Structure formats: C-alpha cells, structure tokens
Amino acid sequence: MSGSSRFERLKNLPPYVLARVDELKTRLRAEGREIYDFGLGNPDGDSPKAVVARLQAELGRTGFQRYMPSKGLPEVRQAICTWYQRRYGQTFNPDTEAVITIGSKEGIGHLLLAIVAPGDCVLSPDPGYPIHRFGVLIAGGEPVPVRVAPGLDHYAEIEAALARAPRKPKGLIVNFPHNPTTAVADLDFYRRVVALAKRESLWVISDLAYADLTFEGRQTPSIFEVEGSRDVAIEFFTVSKSYNMPGWRVGFAVGNPELVGSVTTMKGYMDYGIFAPNQLAAATALLDCEEDVARIRALYRHRSEVLVRGLTAAGWPASAPQATMFVWARIPDRFAPEGAVAFAARLLEEAGVAVAPGVGFGPGGEGHVRFSLIESDERVEAACQAIGRFLAKV
Secondary structure, eight states, X not given: OOHHHHSHHHHTSOOOTHHHHHHHHHHHHHTTXXXXXXXXXXXXXXXXXXXXXXXXHHTTOTTTTSOOOTTOOHHHHHHHHHHHHHHHOOOOOTTTSEEEESHHHHHHHHHHHHHOOXXXXXXXXXXXXXXXXXXXXXXTOEEEEEXXXXXXXXXXXXXXXXXXXXXXXXXXXXXXXXXXXXXXXXXXXXXXXXXXXXXXXXXXXXXXXXXXXXXXXXXXXXXXXXXXXXXXXXXXXXXXXXXXXXXXXXXXXXXXXXXXXXXXXXXXXXXXXXXXHHHHHHHHHHHHOHHHHHHHHHHHHHHHHHHHHHHHHTTOOOOOOSBSSXXXXXXXXXXXXXXXHHHHHHHHHHHOEEXXXXXXXXXXXXXXXEEEOOXXXXXXXHHHHHHHHXXXXX
C-alpha cells in the first residue's frame, strides 16, 4: 500500500506531478545522458563573498553549536527590520513583528497550519508555487484558485475567485513577482487588496521571494507601503534567490503581530531554529550585498534574453519575462493535446532538456512549461539547438 493511500493527511494531496520529470531525469543521468537542466529554481551561482566570510568568521564562536531560538537571533531580526526600513521606509518591531524562517516555504507552510482550520477556504494563485496550494490542503483547508498570468487584471481575478468560493475565505495568498508565470503587480494592486481584505475580513499572505529580480528598472512594491496593511497582512522573503543562497535555508516574515506570532508559536513546536552562523551570514547579505544583488539580477535578465532568442530560433516563440529567474512558455500548439507533463517528459527523453511542466503548479498551468535560468550561456544555446532538432523531427 502506498503512503498516499495509507496515511490520512496524505490522502488529501494530489499527485506531485513535478516528481515524474525528476524521476525521468535521474534515470537518464544514471544512463550517462547529457541533461540540460532548467527544472528546479535552484540558483547555480556562488553566494556573495562577504556572506561566506561572515559564516567562516562565526563558525568558531562558543555556544553556536547549541540550539537557537525558534524565532531567530535578535540581531538578525533587527537586520530584517533595517532592510525593510532602507528598502520600503517601513519600521517593524523586531520582537513582535519579525520572525526568521527556514526559507519562506517553511514559514508559509507553518503559518497555514496555524491559521487554517479543516474546511476553511483560502484564495491561492493558480498556477502558483506549490506550498501556496498544498499548504492549504495539508492544513485541511480548501484552496480556491485565483488565475495569474502576465497581462491579467489580477485584482479582478481575486474578486472573481471570491465570488465563486464555496464559503467565506479565511485568507488570500499573493505572490508578485510571480512564480511560475513571471507576472508583476504595482502598488495600486496592493492598495485594492488591502481594502478588500478589510472589507471581507481576510488575512493576506504576501510572498515576496522574487522582489529583487525585476528588470528594466521596475521596483517591486511591498504590501506594507499601503496604509493599514499591518492590520491584515504578513509578508515573506528569502535570501535564496536574491543572494544565491538556496541551500542556506534562511528566510523571514514581517507584519501583523498576530500572524507573525502564529508562525513563531508553530516553530516553537516544530523546530529549534537555524544554525546561528547561517543566520548571521544572512544578515550580512541583507545589509551589505546590494552590489551582488544587482549582479545576480543582471545575470538572470541576460540569461532570459539568451534563452528566449534561442527558443525563437528553434521555432518555439517565447516572451521575455519582466521579473524572476524563469521563462514561462506556452508549449508548441501541436503538442497541446498531449498536455504539459507528457510534453516535458518527451522533451527530456528526446532532447535531453529538463523543464517544469506548468500543470505541476496547478491546473491553471496546463499548456505551459517553466524554464529556470540556471544554465550557462553555452549550455542554454546548446539546449536550444537540441530543442530545434527535436521540433524539426516531430
């Protein structure tokens, strides 16, 4: 009997379709195949030198081998608040309005466990980062999909989802810049979201993971630039993408004290905090590594241009993203009937190119795939040539 059929909580989870491509990728590599891997959003660059130096300097400090506070070290929570003050002009209390998390994924998952009761509805992006949907399901709730795509009126989509929700929703999850579609939002969107949340008594969970990765001079707003937002909102950020630190597992949340406190309480039951040198190195990233962020941002924009140019030359037109470390591409029309998962598997098997099928991010992602910009220029160009050969023969 499989785990998904034996254990009650797992029964509520749909198949994790991204795993199918991962399993095929593992098998092909074991056979010695060359794989161009655009699947997982897993930055390939080095972490900033100042961050590594801070880690090395802290490793020998007495006491750091011990458990750390679940909510994070005070000086790191202060660094988080300083980052928000510098970037958005917003002041937070590091003791009651900030908590350090093991990346943003863990924090969002624990928040949903805390605030979602069985049967509660939560408006969540579709397609969306899997924890936005699965976290609701794990908590026993019901995700109500909100369509997201470049060019959509995302506030209108939230209102439409609210109107078709089977029950009054408990909360709303927003994620801009958006994974996987690369859509962006402006400050007026957040003004309308806050007004809606107050009118409908909704909690708002804002995932700001890709805030630094916007192109052409765009600036990502924070929901906390809206007056009164602290009454209803919590916002998550991570050092994973902006600073090439995915394996360090450090993120944070700020905002409404009740929501932040719920994350802190859940963490107190679930973990013993993050290794202190990792936390302190993350503080260095937040306070001292803006030049590194600019370099990483420019690299992703460049890679997106190389990939879009190569795909177009291969006969697969794609649009350049406005933000994030992804390219979101509609699968060629002749493959649409077989669906994104089958297309991604075929692309991997026949061309050696791994992508994430869009339906793995929710039903709204069907007909698309996501490319993560984690390969060098040379490998991107080689992958596009392989795609061109694949498309020419089918």
